């Protein structure tokens with residue numbers, strides 16, 4: 001929090017020192033990429049007016065009157081990677097579709113910089129085209145999540161609109177989905193530099209907090225943080241109601257059982273189609289193995305049958321032994 | 329009752345009781361893991377307890393297995409596990425027919441116990457299978473499940489974890505079936521308790 005304020009202060013001081021005649025210089029991107037991006041986005045040239053600074057990790061700030069120039073780093077939150085931007089879902093957008101056209105003036109006005117920002121729901125909510133993604137429910141879940149109580153938190157902390165790509169609904173490999181989603185959490189929860197920009201809470205050591213989990217590495221690779229840390233949601237693809245830590249799942253059998261929680265979280269969408277083939281939780285079975293959840297009813301019956309068969313043969317043998325003993 | 333042949337030296341008896349107790353723990357905890365969940369009929373131990381007891385018992389079972397393999401070779405007890413007969417299948421059938429029919433007719437044991445050969449052909453067959461095929465498979469698959477990082481993610485498109493687990497539970501199941509049959513056949517001495525007594529004091533008490 002403090003760092004954020006400090007950085008804001010530095011920017012303000014900078015703006016005061018170089019009031020009206022500053023010139024900003026960045027590094028131009030590769031030509032072949034430019035052709036490609038121009039093809040993707042008709043506002044490419046307009047966007048370059050912003051990206052000449054915001055598309056670079058650093059930029060040169062010059063005072064043409066005093067003849068002074070300095071290299072400055074672009075604050076990470078204000079940095080937009082062109083390659084990611086023109087590859088993301090919002091790739092055809094002009095910067096000023098979402099940001100005020102007043103930003104064209106540099107230095108940016110404080111009033112402009114303080115304008116409210118859009119959230120996902122502002123464009124995607126109550127729109128038939130996005131009805132299947134149910135942004136309204138995501139909004140409700142998010143508002144009830146622990147993240148909503150963090151000042152300065154927003155959709156953008158996890159889903160950068162400048163690089164966002166569809167993932168959960170597209171990806172075929174569960175392992176990739178797990179990695180992608182967990183990295184989203186770990187970007188702050190395992191990176192104190194990021195974490196403390198948002199909260200005054202102490203550093204969390206994710207590894208030692210989860211020491212109680214047997215085979216921790218396997219768990220971390222195979223399931224997402226949100227499997228245990230969110231409330232199960234039926235109506236949206238990925239649950240967004242992150243629960244306080246004391247409400248996280250700690251009972252092994254929530255997942256390790258025939259009616260495994262994973263079937264309504266990680267494997268929920270595929271699971272419905274693939275259930276009816278004799279394999280209990282077959283989708284888990286194909287991709288991984290979850291003790292107690294991956295079961296095959298036929299194998300179960302077969303083993304019961306063998307066991308009962310053996311007991312019956314023994315029973316019959318005992319029967320004849322008893323008869324023989326009585327005859328003696 | 330006369331003290332007969334000394335068939336089960338102390339180390340075998342110690343190994344055997346350790347092995348049997350650990351095996352029972354592994355069966356109870358293994359079933360609890362496989363069928364885990366609330367209100368599941370076969371769950372006797374909670375998941376968490378089952379995980380730690382299963383791992384602990386498995387560690388000691390592995391140790392005791394190593395003792396068995398080394399001990400068997402060093403002491404020469406392994407000679408009872410070797411098959412020197414040229415009529416292997418016929419011998420197995422003969423012993424099987426004895427259990428199935430001949431013993432009810434009061435016929436004598438087809439393969440009387442001697443110092444050189446304490447097991448009948450069926451015993452030898454099942455002990456070799458259990459101790460030199462079943463146990464290694466069970467232990468190796470168990471170790472792989474304990475260190476899943478050693479497993480390939482994919483074996484012909486199927487999760488390596490799944491294949492290993494199937495091997496593990498199938499072997500565990502078959503060895504449990506072996507144990508049930510084994511305990512029952514151990515009641516087939518001159519009295520139902522005779523063979524158990526042998527495993528306690530080491531001596532063969534039967535007259536055959």
Ligand code: HEM
Nearest residue numbers: 336340347348351405451455458459507511514523524527
């Ligand atoms: C509660 C469980 C068990 C009981 C009551 C039991 C009982 C006995 C008895 C009475 C004998 C001596 C008679 C004979 O040689 O056939 C014996 C021997 C033997 N048992 Fe078991 N057993 C049990 C579990 C097991 C298990 C789990 C295994 C292996 C996985 C096993 C492997 C053997 C072997 C290899 C021998 C022969 C040892 C030798 O003399 O070299 N037993 N058992």
